[in-house]
Amino acid sequence: MNAKEHTKESNIGRVIVGRIPRGVDLITGIKEICKEYSIKCGYISMFIGSLESGRFIYAQPGKESKIGFKYSEPVDLEGPLEMLSSQGLIGLDVNGDLSVHLHMLVSDKYMRVYGGHFVEGGNIVAATGEIVIHEVENVELNRQFDEQTGFELFKVKAV
Secondary structure, X not given: OOHHHHOOOOEXXXXXXXXXEOOXXXXXXXXXXXXXXXXXXXXXXXXXXXXXXXXXXXXXXXXXXXXXXXXXXXXXXXXXXXXXXXXXXXXXXXXXXXXXXXXXXXXXXXXXXXXXXXXXXXXXXXXXXXXXXEEEEOEEEEEEEOOOOOOEEEEEEEO
């Protein structure tokens, strides 16, 4: 591996601390915060709260895939769900729109834990979604198709 091909040196810019209120989709809420503060590249260091429902995908075997696994169809969980841990990246898609890559663990009313890649739509905040977003400077994260894996991945570019 050539590390410099896949990594770039960066600085942490502003830190945005806040919450996403009841009834808002998590990823839509993250995008609204980023638009309000003109954040195009960053990471979510902390995100906790509760959900009325959750929607995520997860890795599963897939022989037809280039690398032996694929992602499931979206799983919809009914709440209440407790957000136990989450982290993510914020960048831009091929159209220049905000793209959020959010991974999270949640527990249901039976204390069963589920986790995966949470996708937009269906992740509705129940009481609150408390979040910390760190802006990243001197780089761009551009989500695009990766030939080697067959997935849309963030590519890092120095600016």
